[in-house]
Amino acid sequence: MISRRKVLLSGAAAAGTFIVGYALWPSGRIGRADRLAAKPGERFLAYWIKIADDDIVTVVIPHCDMGTGIFTALLQMAAEELGADWDKTRAETAPPDPLFANGALVEGFALGQASMTRDSIPAFLQGSVFAAGNRLAQFMDIQVTGGSSAVRTTGVYGVRIAAAAAREMLIAAAADRLKAPLDAFYTEGSQVIHKPSGQRFRFGELAAAAARYRPSSHPALKPRSEYTLVGRDIPRIDIPAKVNGATQYGIDVQVPGMQYAAIKISPIFGGKLISVNDASIAGNPGIKKVIKLEDAVIVVADRFWRAQRAADTLEPVFGDAGNAAVSSTSIRERHLEALNRQPIKHEFSVGAGAKALQNQALVERVYQVPYLAHAAMEPVNATALYQSAGTLEVWAGSQDGLGARAFCAKTAKLHLDQVIFHLMPSGGAFGRRLPGLWNFLAYAVQAAVALPDTPVKLIFTRDQDLRHDYYRPNVTSRFKATRSADGTPSAWVNEYTTDNGSNAEAHIVYEVPNQAYGAVKVVTPVPVGPWRSVESSWHGFFVESFIDELAHEAGRDPLEYRRALLKRKPRHLAALELAVQKAGWGEPLAPRRARGIAMVECFGTIVVDVAEVEVSDEGTLKVHRITSAVDCGMAVNPDGFKAQIEGAIVFGLSAALYGEITLGGGAVEQQNFPNYPLVRLADCPAIEVHVIESDAPLGGGGEPGTPPVAPAITNAIFAATGIRIRELPINKHSLKKGA
Amino acid sequence: MQIQLNVNGHARQVDVEADAPLLWVIRDELNLTGTKFGCGVGACGACTVHVNGKPMRSCILPVSAVVDAQITTIEGIGAEGLSAVQAAWISHQVPQCGYCQSGVIMAVSALLAGNPAPTEDQLGTLVTNICRCGTYTRMRAAVSALAAGAQVPGARK
Numbered sequence: 001m002i003s004r005r006k007v008l009l010s011g012a013a014a015a016g017t018f019i020v021g022y023a024l025w026p027s028g029r030i031g032r033a034d035r036l037a038a039k040p041g042e043r044f045l046a047y048w049i050k051i052a053d054d055d056i057v058t059v060v061i062p063h064c065d066m067g068t069g070i071f072t073a074l075l076q077m078a079a080e081e082l083g084a085d086w087d088k089t090r091a092e093t094a095p096p097d098p099l100f101a102n103g104a105l106v107e108g109f110a111l112g113q114a115s116m117t118r119d120s121i122p123a124f125l126q127g128s129v130f131a132a133g134n135r136l137a138q139f140m141d142i143q144v145t146g147g148s149s150a151v152r153t154t155g156v157y158g159v160r161i162a163a164a165a166a167r168e169m170l171i172a173a174a175a176d177r178l179k180a181p182l183d184a185f186y187t188e189g190s191q192v193i194h195k196p197s198g199q200r201f202r203f204g205e206l207a208a209a210a211a212r213y214r215p216s217s218h219p220a221l222k223p224r225s226e227y228t229l230v231g232r233d234i235p236r237i238d239i240p241a242k243v244n245g246a247t248q249y250g251i252d253v254q255v256p257g258m259q260y261a262a263i264k265i266s267p268i269f270g271g272k273l274i275s276v277n278d279a280s281i282a283g284n285p286g287i288k289k290v291i292k293l294e295d296a297v298i299v300v301a302d303r304f305w306r307a308q309r310a311a312d313t314l315e316p317v318f319g320d321a322g323n324a325a326v327s328s329t330s331i332r333e334r335h336l337e338a339l340n341r342q343p344i345k346h347e348f349s350v351g352a353g354a355k356a357l358q359n360q361a362l363v364e365r366v367y368q369v370p371y372l373a374h375a376a377m378e379p380v381n382a383t384a385l386y387q388s389a390g391t392l393e394v395w396a397g398s399q400d401g402l403g404a405r406a407f408c409a410k411t412a413k414l415h416l417d418q419v420i421f422h423l424m425p426s427g428g429a430f431g432r433r434l435p436g437l438w439n440f441l442a443y444a445v446q447a448a449v450a451l452p453d454t455p456v457k458l459i460f461t462r463d464q465d466l467r468h469d470y471y472r473p474n475v476t477s478r479f480k481a482t483r484s485a486d487g488t489p490s491a492w493v494n495e496y497t498t499d500n501g502s503n504a505e506a507h508i509v510y511e512v513p514n515q516a517y518g519a520v521k522v523v524t525p526v527p528v529g530p531w532r533s534v535e536s537s538w539h540g541f542f543v544e545s546f547i548d549e550l551a552h553e554a555g556r557d558p559l560e561y562r563r564a565l566l567k568r569k570p571r572h573l574a575a576l577e578l579a580v581q582k583a584g585w586g587e588p589l590a591p592r593r594a595r596g597i598a599m600v601e602c603f604g605t606i607v608v609d610v611a612e613v614e615v616s617d618e619g620t621l622k623v624h625r626i627t628s629a630v631d632c633g634m635a636v637n638p639d640g641f642k643a644q645i646e647g648a649i650v651f652g653l654s655a656a657l658y659g660e661i662t663l664g665g666g667a668v669e670q671q672n673f674p675n676y677p678l679v680r681l682a683d684c685p686a687i688e689v690h691v692i693e694s695d696a697p698l699g700g701g702g703e704p705g706t707p708p709v710a711p712a713i714t715n716a717i718f719a720a721t722g723i724r725i726r727e728l729p730i731n732k733h734s735l736k737k738g739a
Numbered sequence: 740m741q742i743q744l745n746v747n748g749h750a751r752q753v754d755v756e757a758d759a760p761l762l763w764v765i766r767d768e769l770n771l772t773g774t775k776f777g778c779g780v781g782a783c784g785a786c787t788v789h790v791n792g793k794p795m796r797s798c799i800l801p802v803s804a805v806v807d808a809q810i811t812t813i814e815g816i817g818a819e820g821l822s823a824v825q826a827a828w829i830s831h832q833v834p835q836c837g838y839c840q841s842g843v844i845m846a847v848s849a850l851l852a853g854n855p856a857p858t859e860d861q862l863g864t865l866v867t868n869i870c871r872c873g874t875y876t877r878m879r880a881a882v883s884a885l886a887a888g889a890q891v892p893g894a895r896k
Binding site for chain 2: 375
């Protein structure tokens with residue numbers, strides 16, 4: 001046994017890779033993982049990978065299913081490296097435990113990967129990976145599903161490597177039995193096969209012996225040319241239970257004795273509860289308790305509609321926290337004031353930076369995007385049971401199960417091990433359930449603590465969900481550029497407002513010799529948070545609008561202008577060429593129709609959209625078609641990946657056409673879908689997605705489709721009408737010619 | 740008050756106010772949680788069920804209005820094997836988060852029962868559900884395959 005272990009490790013060393021000087025799977029953790037997440041007849045071979053006596057391979061996924069298909073993609077990556085029969089594989093949600101946290105990924109795998117670069121992993125992991133240095137075990141108690149990272153981080157640096165290590169362990173067990181060399185074996189169809197004799201062993205019969213080996217952190221990975229599962233359109237494993245109502249989301253949890261809670265939060269941000277007259281609901285049926293919190297009132301009843309109706313009739317009095325004068329207009333004024341307050345510090349420059357603007361004719365433009373709500377179809381909710389003996393059990397969708405568990409523990413003043421958190425599938429999330437955006441958990445836990453030994457399900461009504469979100473920030477950006485003789489930019493300066501810091505996503509891919517970027521902080525009482533594609537959701541619109549304006553100012557075709565600025569960016573250029581070819585760029589169109597183009601790279605993926613729009617003489621806009629070319633390196637499940645881009649395009653389209661959260665009197669003015677419209681079937685254009693395979697590292701899938709939609713459409717509107725939209729959403733503007 | 744309902748072919752007795760919304764009666768009294776809460780004002784369609792075969796938004800429907808009616812929920816239409824619409828939803832890989840799809844499938848099923856080959860405009864006019872994941876192009880593809888009479892694998896005959 002010992003000699004085999006040496007063989008496995010020295011094989012990795014011979015390949016010239018760095019070996020993490022840290023036990024990949026210290027023996028103490030195997031037993032703990034088995035106790036936490038293995039059923040009888042199953043055992044863990046490596047992080048995330050269980051194999052049972054009946055050959056079933058189960059991948060324990062440290063993420064939340066919020067609809068992006070990652071369970072299927074990660075299972076494909078694991079099954080591929082293992083050589084498993086697809087029909088004998090399963091995926092499970094990992095327990096919210098540090099053993100299955102991002103920290104495990106970082107310390108166990110990511111630190112040893114020579115191919116890992118700052119660009120190949122999402123920002124939220126960078127601090128841990130790159131600050132770790134010699135302190136290998138810098139721990140991260142988070143389990144985030146975000147940053148379009150599940151496949152390109154957990155998959156590439158974690159699950160796939162653990163699966164390959166498990167394959168080597170299975171082979172070692174077979175080699176031990178036959179006393180044959182390791183390289184005489186391969187795996188296929190959930191069997192280990194001895195090449196010379198053709199003798200076969202089922203995974204299940206080897207698993208117990210294989211689990212006694214130590215997994216290598218640097219197993220040999222399958223070359224892409226040998227993939228049989230990765231790169232295939234395998235139907236998503238979660239879909240059958242989503243067509244018959246079987247999937248249980250957080251809102252569907254039923255706990256014996258459960259009561260229901262509805263909430264009214266101070267409409268003005270920061271307002272504190274002054275008083276509430278609950279005598280008005282004293283005669284209502286089923287009311288259990290009225291809970292007065294610092295900034296909210298919660299009504300608990302035996303049925304949700306009873307709680308909701310009672311909450312609706314309560315008229316709590318809240319303070320205004322001095323925010324009663326805050327409005328969209330006042331925030332806009334503060335943005336412009338901040339941008340006009342010179343000098344602005346430039347945190348990043350290229351070439352001579354802003355100095356290159358001096359004594360030159362300037363093109364100057366200001367763009368703006370509004371606040372946006374996530375508006376996932378499942379309103380935020382959580383069910384909590386606080387036992388007076390000092391334990392808490394919570395059921396909810398969250399983009400970080402472990403972090404949510406710790407947050408609930410802190411809220412209830414308990415230790416982590418006194419809290420059980422059941423991570424439920426989410427009916428959409430789009431950033432709404434990330435750490436820091438957990439008001440629904442905080443309120444549910446407070447309600448449970450106020451009503452001990454009673455399970456309480458708190459559901460935000462749509463009104464509360466829309467008015468107490470953490471919004472995509474309202475951002476204003478001012479560009480200044482000068483042009484060289486051929487019309488291309490010689491200097492590019494972008495100064496923009498920010499709620500919390502500078503944005504790397506402002507930086508352009510276009511080749512401009514002098515660039516400068518400056519973020520100007522404007523503090524408002526409005527809570528903000530990540531929203532599908534985060535910074536790129538605004539910078540994509542700003543940059544792609546401004547580059548289009550510069551092209552037109554120079555009298556050049558916007559496509560040809562972009563080509564000229566991407567000469568040394570072959571991947572971007574290839575995506576651009578594919579998009580325009582598929583869209584028929586330059587081919588004649590019916591009257592009143594025009595095309596617009598936009599390109600955004602984010603989360604390691606390049607997306608180019610061509611929008612075809614029609615603007616009637618009355619100024620009515622119809623988006624007919626979006627053609628998208630996407631380079632994500634490689635799509636693990638191309639059809640599933642395309643579905644993400646299609647959906648992200650629709651998400652971007654709602655924002656472009658009519659997405660806007662406005663403030664008046666310190667409060668959000670929108671209340672429900674009738675005044676926060678979202679795209680429906682009738683307004684959805686034809687969407688075509690073309691995926692480019694390249695040798696680039698895998699890019700993200702969930703978010704990159706969103707940013708280019710809005711500028712592709714507004715650039716098309718300009719081409720059709722000469723009207724330039726610099727402030728979203730589009731429906732704020734008249735598109736009638738001469739208007 | 741005691742109210743007699745007929746849900747998915749079964750007689751069910753509930754004790755609720757006459758104006759309790761059908762949605763919450765289905766979800767919390769009958770434990771049929773496939774029908775979803777999205778907006779509470781009949782705007783998004785996540786709560787769509789069939790009442791005597793017609794698609795209705797159950798969040799704004801008082802339970803007293805459906806006492807003698809045949810109510811069908813998402814759990815009912817697939818009770819004897821996948822319906823053609825459900826099977827097409829799988830073969831076109833329509834759902835993402837899946838939360839709105841119960842309502843969408845109910846709306847599409849009701850539409851196709853009366854008009855097996857709707858035009859794209861008819862589909863857009865009659866199926867007004869919100870899908871935040873943006874699965875509309877796949878819904879369209881699935882409906883046009885059904886309209887063309889395509890045999891969908893997995894559907895009951």
